[in-house]
Amino acid sequence: xxxxxxxxxxxxxIAQQYLLKLGYRILETNWHFHHYEIDIIAxxxxxxxxxxxxxxxxxxxxxxxxxxGNRKIRFLIEAAEAxxxxxxxxxxxxxxxxxxxxxxxxxxxxxxxxxxxxxx
Numbered sequence: 520x521x522x523x524x525x526x527x528x529x530x531x532x533i534a535q536q537y538l539l540k541l542g543y544r545i546l547e548t549n550w551h552f553h554h555y556e557i558d559i560i561a562x563x564x565x566x567x568x569x570x571x572x573x574x575x576x577x578x579x580x581x582x583x584x585x586x587x588g589n590r591k592i593r594f595l596i597e598a599a600e601a602x603x604x605x606x607x608x609x610x611x612x613x614x615x616x617x618x619x620x621x622x623x624x625x626x627x628x629x630x631x632x633x634x635x636x637x638x639x
Contacts (some may be wrong), residue, residue, distance in 0.1 A: 530574025530619040531558055537617070537628060543568065547602075555598040567610040569599045571634075574619040587616050587634070596637045 535545055538561055547560040559570035571587055595614060603612065616634040620627045 524576050526621065527572075527577060529621075530617075531572045533619055533626065533628065534570065534572045535559060537551040537630070538570070550598070550602060552598040553602040555594045555601075557595065557598050557602065560602060562610070563613075565610055567603070567608055568614045568615055569595060569602075569612065571595060571616055572617045572619070574621065576621045583591040592635050599637075 531548065532579070535548065538559065539545065541563075543561040543563050545559060545561050548558065549559055550557045557569055558572040559568075560571060561568045571591070573587060592614075599612060599614070602608070613633050614635050614637070616631040618629045
């Protein structure tokens with residue numbers, strides 16, 4: 520397993536635990552639609568939450584949130600639409616981004632609710 524994959528997996532695990540502590544219900548992790556992937560699909564009350572997790576070691580290159588560009592957003596929206604159709608969900612849906620920056624044995628987590636909105 521590559522170091523980058525290990526960091527990503529650890530970040531997703533931390534994000535899941537964080538959401539559970541907030542009272543979210545995790546429905547799916549690493550859900551695939553064709554070659555697209557949703558890191559976490561959860562419920563916050565009755566709202567469906569699509570969560571993209573970005574993890575990095577340090578910010579020398581870019582802040583993890585900057586890795587969620589227009590192309591990634593388009594893929595997440597397409598995958599979310601597929602999930603909603605597959606599960607016949609009628610819940611309001613929002614898109615969140617969780618960033619995790621690791622520094623030695625510590626980390627900093629930021630949660631961006633409603634990080635972006637799908638356009639009609």
